[in-house]
Amino acid sequence: MLNETSRLKSRGGRVRLMVLGAIALAGSALSATTALADPVVRTQQGDVVGVEAGPLSVFRGIPYAAPPVGALRWRAPRPPDAWNRRSATAFGPACIQPVSAVQDAAFGPLGVQSEDCLTLNVWTPTRNPGSSLPVMVWIHGGGFVSGAGSLPAYDGSTLARHGVVVVTLNYRLGALGFFAHPALDQESPDGPVNFGLLDQIAALQWVRDNIGAFGGDTGNVTILGESAGAESVLALFASPLAQGLFHKGIAQSPYGIPSHSPAKARAAGIEVAKALELDGEHASAAALRGIAAEAFATITGRGASLAPSLVYGDAVLPARILDRFEQGQSAALPLVIGNNSNEASVAELFGIDPASLVQKLGVAKIAVRLLFPEATDDADLARHAVRDAVFGAFVKRIADQHSRRAPAWRYYFNYLPEQQQGTEPGAPHGGEIAFVLGTLDRTPAYRDIRTPADDRVAERMTAYWLAFARTGRPAPTGEPDWRRSTARRSRTMEFSDDAVLRTRFRDRQLNILIRVIRILDSIVGH
Incomplete structure (x- = not known):
């Protein structure tokens, strides 16, 4: 009986060793799998x-x-x-x-x-x-x-x-x-x-x-x-x-x-x-x-x-x-191209006062004011002028030229996060990035103020950009139709609270500025 008991204990020890060995092997395999994961x-x-x-x-x-x-x-x-x-x-x-x-x-x-x-x-x-x-x-x-x-x-x-x-x-x-x-x-x-x-x-x-x-x-x-x-x-x-x-x-x-x-x-x-x-x-x-x-x-x-x-x-x-x-x-x-409603903010980032730019225009200020009758003061006038002369006119020139050879779509981003609406004059330079990349929650300027309404705009913007990446056409399912822009038929998708396709959007001001810029180019050369 004693010998039988010893034999069973010995067998039990071997079993325990086998179990422990199997566990060790499984652990090693698990670690290897984790590393390979x-x-x-x-x-x-x-x-x-x-x-x-x-x-x-x-x-x-x-x-x-x-x-x-x-x-x-x-x-x-x-x-x-x-x-x-x-x-x-x-x-x-x-x-x-x-x-x-x-x-x-x-x-x-x-x-x-x-x-x-x-x-x-x-x-x-x-x-x-x-x-x-x-x-x-x-x-x-x-x-x-x-x-x-x-x-x-x-x-x-x-x-x-x-x-x-x-x-x-x-x-x-x-x-x-x-x-x-x-x-x-x-x-x-x-x-x-x-x-x-x-x-x-x-x-x-x-x-x-x-x-x-x-x-x-x-x-x-x-x-x-x-x-x-x-x-x-x-x-x-x-x-x-x-x-x-x-x-x-x-x-x-x-x-x-x-x-x-x-x-x-x-x-x-x-x-x-x-x-x-x-x-x-x-x-x-x-x-x-x-x-x-x-x-x-x-x-x-x-x-x-x-x-x-x-x-x-x-x-x-x-x-x-x-x-x-x-x-x-x-x-x-295919090319998508556009700009924001307050591009002049980039001047402010470099310590340049937009109003001072207008004041330096002298007599020319009158002509600029005629272009932008909606401007409320010199600072607002400068914002309109910088946006259209530096950004908007260039965007239109490129889109018009490009549309003769390949599809071109123009946009105008005019959305401010809900908590900034009424406190800022428009979407700043770079303000669209977090919306098109879907990074409102990772962008310091927006992560602490984002709302469900902001998220909905971001979802729409990413949907248009993703559709373009997939198919060459910014045409996501369920969103307003974004039609191509040409030199003869100017179209611009305005992204604000909603997406609205505009025809000849701001074309009068942009075309005048384009003509002025061409004249200046011919005078000063390259």
């Missing part, structure tokens, strides 16, 4: 490991080009080095730029900066490489001197949850991104000036080569952006180097501030060298590349900045954007 996508450079965010897989900080540092400063972007397996769980640094409390308050904190900043981010609702979902590539604004694809207001989650793959990106800014100098001319006569645009093109090439692995359709890529991002969209339409890399575009509040000539860019580069305490036009390329990147964020002085304009005359942008559109040399692809 992190989304992994194979790119041409190597595997990237992202994170799960509810129904989405998110990949942050993927290099699309080699770091533009040292000898690669002011050179066309080059492919990144290969890797075996790379974590893509954190955003890459923002490109070098001045610190802006205004930007942080409007769009969210910028975070770390570095010259090594050429990364992009991907939000995808699928792990199936064969899904062929529409792709939306967001290009941030900021006057070509500030911003980043990682700002909370540009989060791609909302759009991705509606069945598209979203990409945001960084590109070189300020004098590190848009620069000419005699020393660079000696290295490469007729070389590039718009390095930031070359970065955007490199990012689109990365999308072409890799986005299919994230479930995106390489044959259905929409580029979209606001302000300098919208200017970038139009520049990519106009650039021969970007052809075939995208299939439609959305330009939100592009501005009609002319691009700089190569001579103007070179003069600005000389002023940059002086501001860096180098020998102006005689500074060497080695000396310029030897300056710490952070120093470029602090450059001040008259004539040292090209912002907020691009430079025409290089291979990226052979002529001014408007000239390329008017000469039929831009991409003949």
Whole structure:
């Protein structure tokens, strides 16, 4: 009996050991499964490991080009080095730029900066490489001197949850991104000036080569952006180097501030060298590349900045954007383009009083007032004038020219969050971003005041933008019909509390301004 008891205890011990072993093995398997659950996508450079965010897989900080540092400063972007397996769980640094409390308050904190900043981010609702979902590539604004694809207001989650793959990106800014100098001319006569645009093109090439692995359709890529991002969209339409890399575009509040000539860019580069305490036009390329990147964020002085304009005359942008559109040399692809009702707010952000601009007009103020009889005072008159002369007239000129070769849709965004209605003169510059990207809850300016009514407007805006990304037509089910605009039949969708299609909306003022601008162009030249 004692022997039998011992034998049973021994058997029980073995059973317990077997059970414990099975549990341990199961735990190991579970841990392995959990590790493998992190989304992994194979790119041409190597595997990237992202994170799960509810129904989405998110990949942050993927290099699309080699770091533009040292000898690669002011050179066309080059492919990144290969890797075996790379974590893509954190955003890459923002490109070098001045610190802006205004930007942080409007769009969210910028975070770390570095010259090594050429990364992009991907939000995808699928792990199936064969899904062929529409792709939306967001290009941030900021006057070509500030911003980043990682700002909370540009989060791609909302759009991705509606069945598209979203990409945001960084590109070189300020004098590190848009620069000419005699020393660079000696290295490469007729070389590039718009390095930031070359970065955007490199990012689109990365999308072409890799986005299919994230479930995106390489044959259905929409580029979209606001302000300098919208200017970038139009520049990519106009650039021969970007052809075939995208299939439609959305330009939100592009501005009609002319691009700089190569001579103007070179003069600005000389002023940059002086501001860096180098020998102006005689500074060497080695000396310029030897300056710490952070120093470029602090450059001040008259004539040292090209912002907020691009430079025409290089291979990226052979002529001014408007000239390329008017000469039929831009991409003949579907385009949505528009502006907001209080674009003059961008002047206020830079400390410029709109009323003072009107007061400087002198006698011309009378003519301006005749154009805008609805203006209540000088400040209001200036807001109307800046909105239409800098933004509205340019939007109409581009849309009219583009409509001769490809479909064009115009819009006018005139919605303020409920809690701001009656306290602000209209939708500010950039005020539409949170509505079209669906990021009211992540945008500092709106997250604490949003209401169900604001959310409904956002749902409508995202529906139009998503429909355009999917089909090439902004025609979501159940929403008012947004008909194309042409030079002969001008139509504008006004987004306010409702969406209303307007015919010849503000055309009298815009056409007069267009004629005046053309006369000025012919007098002062390019």
